[in-house]
Amino acid sequence: MTTKVEVQKGLYPLEVIYGASYQFIDRCYVRLEQADDGRIAIYIKPKPDSVVDVEALAGEFQNELLNQAFRRKVAQRTGKVRDMVVQRALYSAVPERSDADDMEGDDLDFLDDPLGIAVPWEEKFDGEAKGEDEGSEGK
Amino acid sequence: MELVLDRKLYSGDAVDATQEAFSPFARITRIDEDAATWRIRFAEIDPEFKDVIADEFANYALGLTAEGRHGS
16 A cells, blocks of 8 residues: 655755655655656555554655755754864864974084083993092092 | 656666666666656566565665765
8 A cells, every 4th residue: 555745846855855765765665756736746655564554654754854854954054064163173183293393404403412411420420430439549 | 567767856877776786686678768757667577576676676766866866
Protein backbone atom coordinates (compact mmCIF):
# COMPACT_ATOMS: atom_id res chain seq x y z
CA MET A 1 0.00 0.00 0.00
CA THR A 2 1.34 3.42 -0.99
CA THR A 3 0.64 6.81 0.51
CA LYS A 4 1.12 10.17 -1.16
CA VAL A 5 2.32 13.49 0.20
CA GLU A 6 2.01 16.57 -2.01
CA VAL A 7 4.00 19.72 -1.41
CA GLN A 8 4.20 23.12 -3.03
CA LYS A 9 7.67 23.63 -4.51
CA GLY A 10 7.74 27.25 -3.35
CA LEU A 11 7.04 26.19 0.22
CA TYR A 12 9.54 23.33 0.38
CA PRO A 13 12.60 23.71 -1.90
CA LEU A 14 13.89 20.63 -3.64
CA GLU A 15 16.84 20.33 -1.24
CA VAL A 16 14.38 20.03 1.62
CA ILE A 17 12.40 17.32 -0.16
CA TYR A 18 15.60 15.42 -0.94
CA GLY A 19 16.75 15.74 2.65
CA ALA A 20 13.49 14.39 3.98
CA SER A 21 13.35 11.59 1.41
CA TYR A 22 16.89 10.55 2.25
CA GLN A 23 15.83 9.90 5.85
CA PHE A 24 13.21 7.41 4.68
CA ILE A 25 14.79 5.40 1.87
CA ASP A 26 16.27 2.86 4.24
CA ARG A 27 12.83 1.68 5.40
CA CYS A 28 10.49 2.78 2.59
CA TYR A 29 10.38 3.15 -1.14
CA VAL A 30 10.15 6.84 -1.96
CA ARG A 31 9.29 8.09 -5.45
CA LEU A 32 9.07 11.72 -6.55
CA GLU A 33 6.86 12.98 -9.34
CA GLN A 34 6.33 16.45 -10.70
CA ALA A 35 2.71 17.57 -10.78
CA ASP A 36 1.49 20.10 -13.34
CA ASP A 37 0.64 22.90 -10.94
CA GLY A 38 4.12 23.34 -9.45
CA ARG A 39 3.54 20.74 -6.79
CA ILE A 40 5.67 17.69 -6.16
CA ALA A 41 4.09 14.39 -5.26
CA ILE A 42 6.03 12.07 -2.96
CA TYR A 43 4.87 8.46 -3.03
CA ILE A 44 5.87 6.44 0.00
CA LYS A 45 5.57 2.66 0.16
CA PRO A 46 6.80 0.48 3.04
CA LYS A 47 9.39 -2.12 2.12
CA PRO A 48 8.34 -5.80 2.05
CA ASP A 49 8.09 -7.47 5.44
CA SER A 50 7.68 -4.06 7.04
CA VAL A 51 4.87 -3.64 9.57
CA VAL A 52 4.82 0.14 9.46
CA ASP A 53 1.52 2.04 9.41
CA VAL A 54 1.45 3.83 6.06
CA GLU A 55 -0.56 6.82 7.31
CA ALA A 56 1.85 7.27 10.21
CA LEU A 57 4.66 7.28 7.65
CA ALA A 58 3.04 10.13 5.77
CA GLY A 59 2.78 12.12 9.00
CA GLU A 60 6.40 11.39 9.84
CA PHE A 61 7.46 12.48 6.40
CA GLN A 62 5.64 15.78 6.72
CA ASN A 63 7.32 16.37 10.06
CA GLU A 64 10.69 15.61 8.50
CA LEU A 65 9.99 18.14 5.75
CA LEU A 66 9.53 20.79 8.43
CA ASN A 67 12.68 19.63 10.18
CA GLN A 68 14.74 19.84 7.01
CA ALA A 69 13.29 23.25 6.13
CA PHE A 70 14.20 24.58 9.56
CA ARG A 71 17.71 23.18 9.37
CA ARG A 72 18.19 24.83 5.98
CA LYS A 73 17.02 28.16 7.40
CA VAL A 74 19.42 27.92 10.35
CA ALA A 75 22.29 26.93 8.06
CA GLN A 76 21.64 29.95 5.85
CA ARG A 77 21.56 32.31 8.84
CA THR A 78 24.69 30.96 10.50
CA GLY A 79 26.77 30.24 7.41
CA LYS A 80 29.11 33.21 7.78
CA VAL A 81 29.69 32.65 11.49
CA ARG A 82 30.35 28.97 10.87
CA ASP A 83 32.92 29.77 8.17
CA MET A 84 34.66 32.23 10.50
CA VAL A 85 34.88 29.68 13.31
CA VAL A 86 36.34 27.07 10.97
CA GLN A 87 38.85 29.54 9.57
CA ARG A 88 39.96 30.51 13.07
CA ALA A 89 40.33 26.89 14.09
CA LEU A 90 42.41 26.08 11.03
CA TYR A 91 44.56 29.19 11.46
CA SER A 92 45.30 28.36 15.10
CA ALA A 93 46.56 24.95 14.01
CA VAL A 94 49.29 26.55 11.91
CA PRO A 95 52.64 26.35 13.87
CA GLU A 96 54.16 29.66 14.95
CA ARG A 97 57.58 30.70 13.67
CA SER A 98 60.32 29.18 15.85
CA ASP A 99 63.24 31.11 17.40
CA ALA A 100 65.57 29.45 14.91
CA ASP A 101 63.62 31.09 12.12
CA ASP A 102 64.08 34.45 13.86
CA MET A 103 67.83 33.94 14.13
CA GLU A 104 68.39 33.83 10.42
CA GLY A 105 70.51 36.80 9.40
CA ASP A 106 71.16 37.82 13.09
CA ASP A 107 74.65 38.30 14.53
CA LEU A 108 75.85 34.90 15.77
CA ASP A 109 79.06 36.02 17.48
CA PHE A 110 77.70 34.88 20.84
CA LEU A 111 78.44 31.32 19.76
CA ASP A 112 82.14 32.11 20.21
CA ASP A 113 81.43 32.38 24.00
CA PRO A 114 83.51 35.53 24.73
CA LEU A 115 82.69 35.44 28.48
CA GLY A 116 83.49 31.74 28.89
CA ILE A 117 79.96 30.94 30.08
CA ALA A 118 79.88 27.57 28.37
CA VAL A 119 83.16 26.41 29.99
CA PRO A 120 82.56 23.85 32.79
CA TRP A 121 83.42 25.11 36.32
CA GLU A 122 85.89 22.32 36.93
CA GLU A 123 87.73 23.12 33.81
CA LYS A 124 87.74 26.84 34.52
CA PHE A 125 88.77 26.81 38.22
CA ASP A 126 90.46 23.47 38.73
CA GLY A 127 93.87 24.84 37.85
CA GLU A 128 93.49 27.73 40.35
CA ALA A 129 92.38 25.32 43.13
CA LYS A 130 95.43 23.12 42.58
CA GLY A 131 97.67 26.11 42.80
CA GLU A 132 96.25 27.18 46.26
CA ASP A 133 96.65 23.68 47.66
CA GLU A 134 100.28 23.60 46.71
CA GLY A 135 100.92 26.96 48.33
CA SER A 136 99.35 25.94 51.69
CA GLU A 137 101.37 22.73 51.85
CA GLY A 138 104.63 24.70 51.73
CA LYS A 139 103.98 26.61 55.03
CA MET B 1 9.04 -4.05 -16.68
CA GLU B 2 9.55 -0.31 -16.96
CA LEU B 3 10.28 2.53 -14.53
CA VAL B 4 9.72 6.20 -15.32
CA LEU B 5 11.64 8.90 -13.44
CA ASP B 6 11.22 12.66 -13.83
CA ARG B 7 14.36 14.28 -15.26
CA LYS B 8 13.86 17.39 -13.14
CA LEU B 9 13.82 15.34 -9.94
CA TYR B 10 16.38 12.60 -10.62
CA SER B 11 19.84 13.50 -11.88
CA GLY B 12 21.22 11.80 -14.98
CA ASP B 13 24.49 10.97 -13.23
CA ALA B 14 22.57 9.31 -10.43
CA VAL B 15 20.53 7.23 -12.86
CA ASP B 16 23.70 6.17 -14.70
CA ALA B 17 25.42 5.15 -11.48
CA THR B 18 22.35 3.24 -10.37
CA GLN B 19 22.15 1.44 -13.70
CA GLU B 20 25.72 0.30 -13.23
CA ALA B 21 25.16 -0.74 -9.63
CA PHE B 22 22.13 -2.84 -10.53
CA SER B 23 23.59 -4.42 -13.66
CA PRO B 24 24.37 -7.71 -11.87
CA PHE B 25 20.67 -8.20 -11.14
CA ALA B 26 19.05 -7.47 -14.53
CA ARG B 27 19.64 -6.26 -18.04
CA ILE B 28 18.85 -2.56 -17.70
CA THR B 29 18.31 -0.20 -20.60
CA ARG B 30 17.75 3.53 -20.41
CA ILE B 31 15.49 4.92 -23.12
CA ASP B 32 15.87 8.64 -23.81
CA GLU B 33 12.89 9.22 -26.08
CA ASP B 34 11.13 11.63 -23.76
CA ALA B 35 12.74 14.96 -22.85
CA ALA B 36 10.91 15.08 -19.52
CA THR B 37 11.58 11.60 -18.16
CA TRP B 38 14.09 8.78 -17.84
CA ARG B 39 12.52 5.50 -18.93
CA ILE B 40 14.30 2.50 -17.46
CA ARG B 41 13.56 -0.92 -18.90
CA PHE B 42 14.35 -4.10 -16.98
CA ALA B 43 14.82 -7.50 -18.59
CA GLU B 44 16.35 -10.83 -17.54
CA ILE B 45 15.73 -9.91 -13.92
CA ASP B 46 17.23 -12.09 -11.22
CA PRO B 47 14.15 -13.97 -9.89
CA GLU B 48 15.12 -13.13 -6.32
CA PHE B 49 14.67 -9.40 -7.00
CA LYS B 50 11.85 -9.47 -9.51
CA ASP B 51 9.29 -7.91 -7.18
CA VAL B 52 11.47 -5.13 -5.79
CA ILE B 53 14.02 -4.16 -8.42
CA ALA B 54 12.12 -1.16 -9.83
CA ASP B 55 11.44 0.27 -6.36
CA GLU B 56 14.98 -0.37 -5.21
CA PHE B 57 16.34 1.23 -8.37
CA ALA B 58 14.25 4.36 -7.82
CA ASN B 59 15.31 4.53 -4.17
CA TYR B 60 18.97 4.18 -5.04
CA ALA B 61 18.76 6.84 -7.74
CA LEU B 62 16.95 9.17 -5.36
CA GLY B 63 19.59 8.63 -2.69
CA LEU B 64 22.40 9.45 -5.12
CA THR B 65 20.54 12.49 -6.41
CA ALA B 66 20.03 13.76 -2.85
CA GLU B 67 23.68 13.15 -1.97
CA GLY B 68 24.77 15.02 -5.08
CA ARG B 69 22.69 18.05 -4.20
CA HIS B 70 24.15 18.12 -0.70
CA GLY B 71 27.63 17.91 -1.98
CA SER B 72 28.56 14.56 -0.29
